[in-house]
């Protein structure tokens with residue numbers, strides 16, 4: 667961590683996370699608070715750890731690297747994207763993959779929205795398929811997020827939609843079929859700085875489902891979507907996360923836990 671240097675008194679330099687937090691935006695500080703607390707509480711030496719994708723995971727990897735350096739914690743990490751792999755390489759953390767280590771102790775990941783049941787929308791960054799595979803191989807999925815992701819129901823705050831990864835040749839029939847069945851739009855996600863659609867790590871397209879009915883039974887919807895030929899995966903993570911850590915504007919961390927009764931068995935996410 668870089669030292670915080672006081673502008674009024676440059677001789678005062680400290681490594682205090684609280685002081686250095688003052689120089690961050692409240693949203694970034696909230697992400698870091700959540701990520702640090704989750705890594706402190708859920709990572710033990712010897713663990714195989716799934717590393718999610720997105721802007722919040724950056725802080726989890728940062729804290730993991732600190733713990734490896736200072737506490738001599740030994741971990742091996744399975745990345746969920748090119749970004750996650752690069753983060754692990756840059757922080758000199760040990761990489762592994764599901765061929766070598768198919769059973770993970772924990773997976774730490776961000777989310778686009780978390781509802782009161784701890785069901786999630788993920789895939790705003792297009793990494794939903796790898797994230798769901800890696801999370802499904804972990805005994806625990808721990809979510810880290812800032813306070814803006816904490817909703818009572820999906821769609822309440824996150825308006826970019828539920829991502830659905832589809833085979834390219836099937837995107838139009840799937841879009842047509844889903845728009846006939848459900849309220850809302852299924853928009854082909856378009857690339858920035860490239861002509862045409864976003865192409866995922868797996869060579870697929872993404873349909874973002876916006877303006878949906880927020881009262882839908884998401885477990886059923888997820889199962890219906892998964893059965894459509896050409897649908898590869900959805901960004902609905904139902905009964906997968908055990909705990910969510912939300913960094914709050916006042917500097918505290920809110921922890922939301924799933925009850926055992928509301929959990930799917932290990933390796934069952936659809």
Ligand SMILES: O=C[C@H](O)[C@H](O)[C@H](O)COP(=O)(O)O
Pocket residue numbers: 718719720721722723775776777778787788789790791792793794797
């Ligand atoms: O595909 C992206 C992932 O699902 C991310 O975990 C999600 O978009 C949250 O990212 P961030 O931490 O940047 O809000």
